[in-house]
Amino acid sequence: MNFQNDIILRTVKGEKIERYPVWLMRQAGRILPEYRKVRSSLSGFKELVETPEFAAEVTIQPVEILEVDAAILFSDILVVPEAMGLSYQMLEKTGPWFEKKIRSFDDLTFANANIDINDRLGYVFDTIKLVQKNLNKRVPLIGFSGAPWTIFCYMVEGSGSKTFSESRKLLYTQPDLAHELLSRITKVTIQYLKGQIKAGVDMLQVFDSWAGILGKEQYSTFSLPYLKLIADEIEEVPLTLFCKGAYSSIEQIAQLNCNTIGLDWNMDIQEVRNIVGESRTIQGNLDPCVLYAENKMIENETKKMLDSFKSRRHIVNLGHGVYPDTNPEKVKTFIKTVKEYEIKS
């Protein structure tokens, strides 16, 4: 591969590592003043997502400023529903908002799976190519998408929600419509991830951010089968599945064709390791709120997490995206603590 730093790829494969690799979900974003400078020169969040030059710049910023062991593409999971015909706005403070919502078979005209992925999402692939050119093999680049269930939540609800009760309602009232929409999202997502691979990403992560609002049985009916379809299609690069809150389904997730399982901060590392065994890498899971604390506490909490690993197959991350008002200096303390930690042999 010839990366200057390939420690995350070696960890994914279970190879010998000298220290644990570390990156942060949402590292490319609002925490960095350098990001805010780029963002404020533009008309809005979407211009940043859709302009390869700027999206590539903020993708690389954390590699240079925070010295993380991987870059992650700056983009949004909602580019997929938009590509299918359901456009969104990103409202300051309240978050994503869709004018149309999918509530009936008729609404599926706004959920088109027969699209030319290069035509609709070519700007993402261009960003990836530009990142790889400028990153120049310093660290690997992670691409991503939302899981079909999570994308479904937004397409049905039309916005963020605490309970996504409209989305969950549809599973009981119109299961055929739910499966049709999930199938369409899956089809586009597979094309999208393959496009990212072709454009040059080195790893992929699928975010099932709303896994935790489904019970075990519903998760196995409406999310896992679609994750399986995706996982079985991704062969060229390592795949991470991050199913936030899916406490009851870790065993099933570990049976999918993925390399790494992401954990949120409420999941117990040792319990999950016992379920998963040594055949997968585990990623996570410091509470993002730890980064609000004094340096000494950040060091202690980080070391406590590292002590709990008892295996080399771990990628260090937070258990959720870094919160926007986190001081980048605290992030550096976290990263430094990880990098200086000596793995017990």
Next chain:
Amino acid sequence: MNFQNDIILRTVKGEKIERYPVWLMRQAGRILPEYRKVRSSLSGFKELVETPEFAAEVTIQPVEILEVDAAILFSDILVVPEAMGLSYQMLEKTGPWFEKKIRSFDDLTFANANIDINDRLGYVFDTIKLVQKNLNKRVPLIGFSGAPWTIFCYMVEGSGSKTFSESRKLLYTQPDLAHELLSRITKVTIQYLKGQIKAGVDMLQVFDSWAGILGKEQYSTFSLPYLKLIADEIEEVPLTLFCKGAYSSIEQIAQLNCNTIGLDWNMDIQEVRNIVGESRTIQGNLDPCVLYAENKMIENETKKMLDSFKSRRHIVNLGHGVYPDTNPEKVKTFIKTVKEYEIKS
């Protein structure tokens, strides 16, 4: 006791029952047209909460209209912070909002634990007395409060939130302040629950609605010790603890001095029963979204849940409060299905 219907009390004690008892969290509220009629004649939610005549009326409505096996006091967990000096508004659509927030020791002037509980919350006790008079022993009355951790979340955040990151931040940045505030809330909550017992409630439930946002260790530091203080003080009536999302702490919750453990819809009934054993009653946990479905599916999903019980120590409920746009006829289908279900001996 001489209740016309005491099946819920017998279930709590593990006595022999002829069928499972059933009630719904938030049964007294927006789903009933009869409630909306009372509510629309008043200036707002708080007038309804604070006027015993009206609060008592809507408390009893579901007993008469839905034929549930228990009444639950119509009130709000936020009357406790208000009694301590932090008043709130209930905004249409966005929910609770506090003008002041607790972020420093100075702010604790708005979190006074040395209050005359009868002076501040006498209206709740008056409601309880009026309910008991008008309910006239048809079914038991359940009183309630929020858990200290959940009340803390609102007092620090100042509103609802998806992540309550300000509240969680305080646990790392100012743990002494956090424990002081939690202690104060606990002291007032114990007085408040004892006041409810004195006024005549037959059972109590403590809602830890935001349990799920803490990891296992933090939950055992910042929530469980305060729940224990409360549980150890409540001796006169049966106590239910509903710690939503506390998947990793069920074993610890089962060690507290409570009679019943409430489960959300993501918790697996058999797994929890295996952990808890037969020494506690379990309450829950149908997904509230099932009540959006056709009657046949409601019957099937309800029976599937009942089949999973394999024990008599179960109180049937939803895994969360009934959603406001639920059709009361669907609630009746759910209740009828439970009442007609034959317990296998």
